[in-house]
Amino acid sequence: MMNAGQIVTFYSYKGGVGRSFALANTAVVLARWGYRVLCVDWDLEAPGLSYYFDGHLAEPPRAGLLEMIEEARTAPDTARATAVRHRTSVLLPEGAGLDLITAGRTDDDSYISRLQQVDWEELYEEYDFGATLETWREEWMRQYDLVLVDSRTGITDSGGICTAQVPDVLVFAYTANDQNVDGVLRIVDRAMKARDGLPYDRPRLLTVPLLSRFDAQPEYEQGESWRRKLAGRMEPRLRDWAPRGSSPGELLQRVTIPYFPVWSFGELLPALSESPRNAEQVTYSIASLAALLARRLEDAGLLIENRDSYVEGAEQAARRDFEADVFISHTRAQAPLARAFGDLLRENGVTSRTAADNLDSRADFVDRCRHLVMIVDEAGEDPVQNRDTSLFLRRSVNAATERLTLPVVTSSAAIAQLPRLAASLQVFNLEDGSLSQAARAIAARVRHDSRSLRPHSSRGGGYDVYLSYASVDSNWALALAENFKRVGLTVFVDVWELQPGDHWPSRLDAGLHSADTVVAVVSPAWIRSEHTRHEYDLALQKSGRQQLIPVLVGDVVPPPEVAELVYVDFRDAETPREYLGRLQSLTRRILHLRDDEPLPSSGSVVLPDTLF
Numbered sequence: 001m002m003n004a005g006q007i008v009t010f011y012s013y014k015g016g017v018g019r020s021f022a023l024a025n026t027a028v029v030l031a032r033w034g035y036r037v038l039c040v041d042w043d044l045e046a047p048g049l050s051y052y053f054d055g056h057l058a059e060p061p062r063a064g065l066l067e068m069i070e071e072a073r074t075a076p077d078t079a080r081a082t083a084v085r086h087r088t089s090v091l092l093p094e095g096a097g098l099d100l101i102t103a104g105r106t107d108d109d110s111y112i113s114r115l116q117q118v119d120w121e122e123l124y125e126e127y128d129f130g131a132t133l134e135t136w137r138e139e140w141m142r143q144y145d146l147v148l149v150d151s152r153t154g155i156t157d158s159g160g161i162c163t164a165q166v167p168d169v170l171v172f173a174y175t176a177n178d179q180n181v182d183g184v185l186r187i188v189d190r191a192m193k194a195r196d197g198l199p200y201d202r203p204r205l206l207t208v209p210l211l212s213r214f215d216a217q218p219e220y221e222q223g224e225s226w227r228r229k230l231a232g233r234m235e236p237r238l239r240d241w242a243p244r245g246s247s248p249g250e251l252l253q254r255v256t257i258p259y260f261p262v263w264s265f266g267e268l269l270p271a272l273s274e275s276p277r278n279a280e281q282v283t284y285s286i287a288s289l290a291a292l293l294a295r296r297l298e299d300a301g302l303l304i305e306n307r308d309s310y311v312e313g314a315e316q317a318a319r320r321d322f323e324a325d326v327f328i329s330h331t332r333a334q335a336p337l338a339r340a341f342g343d344l345l346r347e348n349g350v351t352s353r354t355a356a357d358n359l360d361s362r363a364d365f366v367d368r369c370r371h372l373v374m375i376v377d378e379a380g381e382d383p384v385q386n387r388d389t390s391l392f393l394r395r396s397v398n399a400a401t402e403r404l405t406l407p408v409v410t411s412s413a414a415i416a417q418l419p420r421l422a423a424s425l426q427v428f429n430l431e432d433g434s435l436s437q438a439a440r441a442i443a444a445r446v447r448h449d450s451r452s453l454r455p456h457s458s459r460g461g462g463y464d465v466y467l468s469y470a471s472v473d474s475n476w477a478l479a480l481a482e483n484f485k486r487v488g489l490t491v492f493v494d495v496w497e498l499q500p501g502d503h504w505p506s507r508l509d510a511g512l513h514s515a516d517t518v519v520a521v522v523s524p525a526w527i528r529s530e531h532t533r534h535e536y537d538l539a540l541q542k543s544g545r546q547q548l549i550p551v552l553v554g555d556v557v558p559p560p561e562v563a564e565l566v567y568v569d570f571r572d573a574e575t576p577r578e579y580l581g582r583l584q585s586l587t588r589r590i591l592h593l594r595d596d597e598p599l600p601s602s603g604s605v606v607l608p609d610t611l612f
Contacts, residue, residue: 005144008148011163040149073129169206173210238251270286290314328342348443492511
């Protein structure tokens with residue numbers, strides 16, 4: 001969940017490109033996931049955002065943005081109070097909701113004449129409207145996770161405010177024709193220059209090109225030609241946040257809203273009825289955009305390579321509070337033991353839900369509990385318990401918060417019966433202690449009461465490990481990074497360390513030069529990447545002062561400069577146990593430990609998606 005909110009302006013150079021449609025449905029997806037969302041209709045000259053929510057308003061709006069602007073002129077000292085005074089609640093199915101600030105009382109005959117009296121230059125110069133707007137921004141970001149602003153089209157004063165001062169992110173919608181593309185890029189360039197001249201502390205404006213109402217099926221060759229052309233035109237607008245080595249065309253395809261004739265009539269919300277996981281429906285694309293905004297344009301490489309995991313991670317991050325600390329998974333025979341264990345956890349301050357008490361909604365409760373405890377006996381693998389583990393591990397790979405898998409076995413013989421995906425995890429064996437002792441140990445892990453591990457960095461301010469990888473291998477790299485972190489190592493991985501506005505070449509070079517060990521995730525894509533090969537060459541030059549460890553993944557054939565070093569081979573690691581063995585060997589190399597020296601305890605192990 002975000003610490004402070006983010007403001008996103010949706011802009012289009014011309015009307016009719018689906019800008020308001022995209023905004024309204026993105027807002028619905030985010031709200032249904034659990035994010036706090038505010039929509040603002042800043043298209044004062046042609047307001048229309050409220051039409052999408054007409055059937056869901058808690059009450060008719062009595063005022064909106066125009067009235068807020070008028071109050072800023074007459075009573076500028078009340079800016080903080082007016083920031084959300086005129087919001088209207090939008091009630092969505094299943095208890096979800098969002099807030100809306102409409103353009104104003106448009107059914108009032110005086111609306112047009114009052115709008116014509118708005119003089120933006122006068123507001124800024126005589127009434128310090130810039131400061132008022134800053135106060136609105138602060139209050140919006142304090143109360144909401146995402147604020148979506150619908151901007152005026154074309155070249156206007158109000159549109160300039162929306163694209164330069166208001167947003168953290170500018171989503172600009174366009175269609176596949178030259179007048180749309182040329183016009184919108186000119187406005188975006190103007191907005192970025194205006195942003196740089198603001199007298200306020202702002203990071204660099206990030207921009208997201210949104211190709212809308214695109215239908216390449218009837219004319220496939222022409223459609224592909226336009227995709228290639230647009231990728232070249234939009235690449236500079238992606239450069240500040242797209243992962244290095246990624247294809248602009250692939251990223252643009254993830255944020256393209258296709259044309260569906262059924263949704264071109266009226267102001268409709270397909271996000272209320274469609275699945276965000278069905279690639280044949282428009283909400284699939286809307287959910288991709290929503291996830292990108294919710295994740296602050298971070299980890300975009302995962303959006304390209306594993307879109308469903310990326311969206312799932314954004315949805316999971318919206319969950320503010322888990323219903324319980326622990327879900328206890330067990331076989332039918334171990335239901336009494338599971339309930340007794342739950343009672344002991346509660347005595348140690350840990351809340352739990354047991355599978356026996358939630359048989360009809362087992363998968364839902366796995367998702368609603370932060371950690372997973374699985375009780376395994378000698379009876380053999382249990383298919384339902386395997387599903388619990390598989391579901392939980394899939395969700396925890398990209399979770400915004402740490403989620404632990406904690407196996408409890410009734411005997412040493414039961415270790416062999418652990419579900420395949422849990423075979424590599426640290427085990428609590430009831431032969432080594434009582435049930436109450438196991439409960440206390442697990443409660444300590446859940447509450448983070450156990451002694452924290454100190455990083456093993458040899459230099460203050462440096463990193464133990466720098467991860468060099470191609471963006472298509474992000475699943476492998478991020479799994480390694482998370483596992484290194486869990487044994488106390490400090491890790492430089494670009495998607496964790498780089499912030500919007502950073503000069504990323506300098507940050508990458510600094511991370512590379514300050515690391516004790518460089519781990520290169522060598523794959524066919526890594527070999528083709530000029531950037532990763534450059535990193536490898538730099539690390540080779542520092543041999544003796546910096547450890548360099550190649551890690552082979554996929555079907556790569558190591559080039560000579562890699563093959564001559566001692567590498568760790570993950571190419572034939574097809575099971576969690578095999579992965580764990582390679583991981584332990586790699587971690588020992590990093591920590592300079594002998595084979596007979598114990599590794600720091602890590603709790604659970606994160607597995608790459610490819611092992612599922």
